[in-house]
Amino acid sequence: xxAAVFFGCxxxxxxxxxxxxxFTIATEPLRIIFLxxxxxxxxxxxxxxxxxxxxxxxISGHKDGPVQKYLLIFGVLVSILIxxxxxxxxxxxxxxxxxGLKAINPDETVPSMRLLAYVSGLGFGIMSGVFSFxxxxxxxxxxxxxxxxxxxxxxxxxxxxxxxxxxxxxIFWGIVFFDGCEKKNWSTLLxxxxxxxxxxxxTFINPYYGINLVxxxxxxxxxxxxxxxxAGGSCRTLKLCLLCQDKDFLLFHQRSR
Numbered sequence: 001x002x003a004a005v006f007f008g009c010x011x012x013x014x015x016x017x018x019x020x021x022x023f024t025i026a027t028e029p030l031r032i033i034f035l036x037x038x039x040x041x042x043x044x045x046x047x048x049x050x051x052x053x054x055x056x057x058x059i060s061g062h063k064d065g066p067v068q069k070y071l072l073i074f075g076v077l078v079s080i081l082i083x084x085x086x087x088x089x090x091x092x093x094x095x096x097x098x099x100g101l102k103a104i105n106p107d108e109t110v111p112s113m114r115l116l117a118y119v120s121g122l123g124f125g126i127m128s129g130v131f132s133f134x135x136x137x138x139x140x141x142x143x144x145x146x147x148x149x150x151x152x153x154x155x156x157x158x159x160x161x162x163x164x165x166x167x168x169x170x171i172f173w174g175i176v177f178f179d180g181c182e183k184k185n186w187s188t189l190l191x192x193x194x195x196x197x198x199x200x201x202x203t204f205i206n207p208y209y210g211i212n213l214v215x216x217x218x219x220x221x222x223x224x225x226x227x228x229x230x231a232g233g234s235c236r237t238l239k240l241c242l243l244c245q246d247k248d249f250l251l252f253h254q255r256s257r
Contacts, residue, residue, distance in 0.1 A: 121174020
């Protein structure tokens with residue numbers, strides 16, 4: 001049973017991201033490089049967040065009780081702020097790289113910022129999902145029985161679905177965030193930051209998993225629709241895509257912006 005839980009939760013959390021990687025990233029070496037770079041930027045943001053957490057813990061004297069609760073909230077806020085700062089830094093790096101490629105070889109087609117936003121968001125999401133869920137996933141192999149002391153027996157399943165939300169949201173956040181930077185619409189960046197804070201704050205109300213998942217998936221749907229139209233989608237192109245009649249939809253043969 002533990003093996004079934006392990007593989008089931010692993011495929012729920014990382015299956016869609018793996019499919020996106022195989023069908024949209026793996027065939028293009030340049031996209032793989034940008035994906036790895038995005039994952040690296042997220043790792044550096046985690047390193048800085050860990051440093052801030054360590055300093056806060058040291059200053060507080062490792063006290064228990066309410067102090068730890070407030071430190072946890074502080075750590076989450078700082079971590080999200082740092083992640084979004086690094087997302088902006090990665091956007092700036094990609095923008096400079098694109099401009100450099102155009103200057104070196106004007107005739108060469110360079111990846112559009114929309115495509116790079118998707119790739120970098122997937123890199124952020126995969127790395128975030130791995131670090132947030134890998135320890136929980138390893139515990140699902142046992143020994144022990146979840147819920148034997150009155151806790152929710154659906155802990156691993158809920159964690160898997162929450163990890164899936166975070167991975168997909170990072171993709172949508174990346175697309176919307178880069179579009180806001182391109183158009184210098186700073187309110188868009190604020191919305192990304194606030195929704196990121198809200199989704200992360202939902203973990204503070206555990207074990208009320210029903211509320212967590214409903215709110216998180218509502219935000220996911222809203223951000224997904226927003227990202228779809230930002231990426232150049234429309235009702236017509238959606239219909240053509242679902243009917244497999246538009247091979248140039250969104251990711252293929254994108255024009256540079």
